[in-house]
Amino acid sequence: MKQTEQFILSEADVRRRKFFTGLGQTFLFAITSVAALAVLAIIFFIARDALPFFSGSRTWAFFTSKEWYPTSATPKFGAAAIFAGSFIVTLTAVLFAVPPGILAAVCLSDLLPFNVRQVVKPVVEILAAIPSVVYGFFALVVLAPFLQDTLGAASGVNALNASIILAIMALPTIVSVSEDALQAAGRELREGSYALGATRAETLLKVVIPSAMSGIFSAVLLGIMRALGETMVVWMASGNAAQIPSPFYNLLQPIRTLTATIAGDMGEADQMTGSAHYHVLFAMGLSLLIFSFLCNLAGEWVVNRQRKRLRGA
Amino acid sequence: MTMWKRKLLDRLFSGSAYGAIAVMAFFLVIVIGPIFLKGIGAYLFEGTIDYRRMMLNQFNRGDEQALDVEWAEVKQERKIIYDALFAFEKELDNMSSSRRRELKPAFKQTKEAVAILLGPEPGTPLPALPRRLYGQTRWERAELKAKDVLFEESWDYSGAQGKKVMTPRAPLFKGTALEPLFSKIEKDLESLMRPERTFYPQFLTDKSIDAHFFGGIGPEVMGTIYLALGAMLIAVPLGVIAAIYFQEYAKEGFVFSLLRSCVNTLAGVPSVVFGLFGLAFFINTLRVSPGKSVVAGALTLALLVLPTVIRAAEEAIASVPRTYKEAALSLGAGKWRTILTVILPAALPGILTGIVISMGRAAGETAPIIFTAAVSVGPMVLPSEIFTTSTPALSWNLYNICTEHEAVDEIRHVQYGMALTLVMIVLALNTLAIVLRAKVSRKLKG
Numbered sequence: 001m002k003q004t005e006q007f008i009l010s011e012a013d014v015r016r017r018k019f020f021t022g023l024g025q026t027f028l029f030a031i032t033s034v035a036a037l038a039v040l041a042i043i044f045f046i047a048r049d050a051l052p053f054f055s056g057s058r059t060w061a062f063f064t065s066k067e068w069y070p071t072s073a074t075p076k077f078g079a080a081a082i083f084a085g086s087f088i089v090t091l092t093a094v095l096f097a098v099p100p101g102i103l104a105a106v107c108l109s110d111l112l113p114f115n116v117r118q119v120v121k122p123v124v125e126i127l128a129a130i131p132s133v134v135y136g137f138f139a140l141v142v143l144a145p146f147l148q149d150t151l152g153a154a155s156g157v158n159a160l161n162a163s164i165i166l167a168i169m170a171l172p173t174i175v176s177v178s179e180d181a182l183q184a185a186g187r188e189l190r191e192g193s194y195a196l197g198a199t200r201a202e203t204l205l206k207v208v209i210p211s212a213m214s215g216i217f218s219a220v221l222l223g224i225m226r227a228l229g230e231t232m233v234v235w236m237a238s239g240n241a242a243q244i245p246s247p248f249y250n251l252l253q254p255i256r257t258l259t260a261t262i263a264g265d266m267g268e269a270d271q272m273t274g275s276a277h278y279h280v281l282f283a284m285g286l287s288l289l290i291f292s293f294l295c296n297l298a299g300e301w302v303v304n305r306q307r308k309r310l311r312g313a
Numbered sequence: 314m315t316m317w318k319r320k321l322l323d324r325l326f327s328g329s330a331y332g333a334i335a336v337m338a339f340f341l342v343i344v345i346g347p348i349f350l351k352g353i354g355a356y357l358f359e360g361t362i363d364y365r366r367m368m369l370n371q372f373n374r375g376d377e378q379a380l381d382v383e384w385a386e387v388k389q390e391r392k393i394i395y396d397a398l399f400a401f402e403k404e405l406d407n408m409s410s411s412r413r414r415e416l417k418p419a420f421k422q423t424k425e426a427v428a429i430l431l432g433p434e435p436g437t438p439l440p441a442l443p444r445r446l447y448g449q450t451r452w453e454r455a456e457l458k459a460k461d462v463l464f465e466e467s468w469d470y471s472g473a474q475g476k477k478v479m480t481p482r483a484p485l486f487k488g489t490a491l492e493p494l495f496s497k498i499e500k501d502l503e504s505l506m507r508p509e510r511t512f513y514p515q516f517l518t519d520k521s522i523d524a525h526f527f528g529g530i531g532p533e534v535m536g537t538i539y540l541a542l543g544a545m546l547i548a549v550p551l552g553v554i555a556a557i558y559f560q561e562y563a564k565e566g567f568v569f570s571l572l573r574s575c576v577n578t579l580a581g582v583p584s585v586v587f588g589l590f591g592l593a594f595f596i597n598t599l600r601v602s603p604g605k606s607v608v609a610g611a612l613t614l615a616l617l618v619l620p621t622v623i624r625a626a627e628e629a630i631a632s633v634p635r636t637y638k639e640a641a642l643s644l645g646a647g648k649w650r651t652i653l654t655v656i657l658p659a660a661l662p663g664i665l666t667g668i669v670i671s672m673g674r675a676a677g678e679t680a681p682i683i684f685t686a687a688v689s690v691g692p693m694v695l696p697s698e699i700f701t702t703s704t705p706a707l708s709w710n711l712y713n714i715c716t717e718h719e720a721v722d723e724i725r726h727v728q729y730g731m732a733l734t735l736v737m738i739v740l741a742l743n744t745l746a747i748v749l750r751a752k753v754s755r756k757l758k759g
Binding site for chain 1: 319320322323325326327329330331332333334336337338340341343344345347348550551552554555557558559562563571572573574575576577578579581582583584585586587588589590592593594598616619623647648649670673674676677678679680683684708709711712715716725728732735736739740743747
């Protein structure tokens with residue numbers, strides 16, 4: 001008797017329940033908003049400390065001048081060479097990483113039998129899990145002397161060294177995202193192609209990869225973001241010379257990137273919060289942030305377009 | 314296209330795909346291999362008598378009496394060296410001035426090299442730096458430093474690139490009182506140093522002495538643990554609650570997609586920008602601490618891993634079979650109760666997997682803690698100091714001791730040891746995650 005009574009709620013009980021449910025939901029929503037809006041806070045605070053830098057002639061020089069003398073008596077904040085450095089290592093790293101990355105994804109999704117895949121996948125995961133500073137240590141202690149001895153570079157820490165390591169770091173991202181895209185292309189597509197007498201290479205190159213193109217594109221974008229945002233490796237392996245290599249494809253020269261400049265200079269600048277040097281580093285952070293947003297947007301745009309196309313078909 | 318061409322292309326394609334996997338495995342081996350092989354050297358090595366003396370003096374470890382006996386024997390052996398130095402110094406005074414000018418610089422270098430190999434000469438005032446108080450503590454370093462005594466190093470710039478030339482010193486001092494020194498060090502180094510296989514597990518917990526010349530990496534390990542645990546303490550509740558909201562409560566719509574893309578964007582923010590944000594917001598605006606502190610670092614890292622935690626928790630919640638939820642609801646449980654008692658326990662292993670992976674990431678990240686938490690040299694931080702004190706951490710200090718340290722080449726074993734320790738922490742966490750995931754997939758298969 002008592003048991004059944006518990007299920008019959010008085011009106012007050014119902015109201016109380018509704019109230020608490022509403023309260024609980026609001027609480028959940030509030031916490032979620034905090035988590036999600038953190039990114040807006042990041043944009044706001046980076047922009048707030050970056051904006052004081054952008055005044056008059058400094059802005060123009062920041063993007064076009066190659067003269068980076070932040071600590072001299074009349075400081076010069078020309079970051080063109082630093083932007084170029086970031087661009088060069090990122091581009092080279094992605095060029096190194098994309099072909100083997102896509103091939104490895106093909107191998108994982110179509111070539112390897114299930115039990116071998118179970119062994120190979122952790123290899124990819126471990127490559128992704130190794131901390132960046134450990135990669136940087138490897139670049140500095142193992143790869144740099146090797147490059148110096150075999151390629152005759154003046155110094156082992158240069159754009160090539162950083163690009164190689166960044167490529168290794170971007171590989172796991174490219175592989176796993178491309179593999180998902182290839183898997184999502186579906187069995188029917190492959191079976192149809194095989195039934196028409198195509199070989200495996202033809203099936204993959206002409207049917208599966210084109211249909212998975214949007215996923216592969218976002219894999220490459222993620223790889224770019226990983227390489228561009230990476231700090232420790234470029235700081236340790238790129239040589240940190242604020243110059244544009246001449247000719248620009250001479251990877252054996254040292255370069256300097258945005259991330260490494262922020263990391264390296266903030267240590268010195270942190271005593272002088274509020275100085276121009278402090279603000280210029282935030283301006284660099286803002287540039288990085290904007291660039292990664294653009295990559296994100298591009299990725300979402302491609303995925304949406306693909307989704308629409310599939311729905312239309 | 315003829316058949317054989319198509320077949321050849323097919324083979325080439327498959328071959329290069331397998332090749333790509335091989336390349337990745339190769340990368341893994343060449344990155345991890347040296348770190349593993351040489352990193353072991355920080356824990357397991359040939360320690361000399363000077364190592365045992367240092368351990369006894371600095372850490373009060375070892376058998377004092379046995380060491381006294383051994384030290385007396387070694388002192389006897391080393392006396393030959395010091396006698397030679399002393400006798401030669403006397404001899405030098407009676408030499409012709411041209412001969413003296415020829416030998417004196419070389420003698421000075423030799424004497425300094427001996428002091429580095431064997432420690433300060435008995436009877437001379439003790440040096441201030443602990444690193445100069447003892448001879449070489451590791452056998453492989455001793456062998457290297459013995460070469461500095463035996464050979465004069467110079468550079469030959471006649472070619473396009475400089476070449477190192479090693480000239481033996483012994484012929485220069487032939488017939489002088491210094492001669493026995495060279496033959497003694499060349500032939501009898503082992504009895505001068507007494508190398509012994511040493512296992513030093515306390516490397517993991519000991520404080521460092523004189524900027525990592527001696528001792529271990531305790532403060533760094535502790536700092537990494539603080540930062541990683543702290544980050545997870547903040548990120549896990551936030552992340553799991555957000556995942557519950559996204560999966561169970563949120564309705565499709567503008568607010569939902571806005572929150573969603575915010576979380577996605579957060580995942581793409583470069584790690585160094587998190588560091589800038591931590592400095593600008595947690596330290597300069599909220600003032601959670603007067604300067605860098607463990608808490609500021611943990612908060613920054615928590616934001617960094619938050620998207621990963623949310624995504625993992627969401628996936629885990631989504632993979633709980635619908636029937637579980639329906640059964641709970643049909644038994645009369647409310648929505649909240651269903652989530653707490655049915656869905657979350659079922660999703661727990663999946664959530665744990667995400668937590669463990671994120672923790673590995675938090676432990677290894679460097680850039681976000683540079684401006685918010687890390688310090689190059691410091692003592693072990695006590696739990697009561699986390700709001701006020703910056704801390705050494707494995708990731709930052711690995712960077713620091715292999716680039717900014719004043720004697721980078723002298724402490725390679727510490728660098729490798731630190732790298733190995735960091736890699737092992739991260740790999741252990743990842744292995745745990747792989748095991749957990751295997752468990753989940755087995756359970757879902759039934």
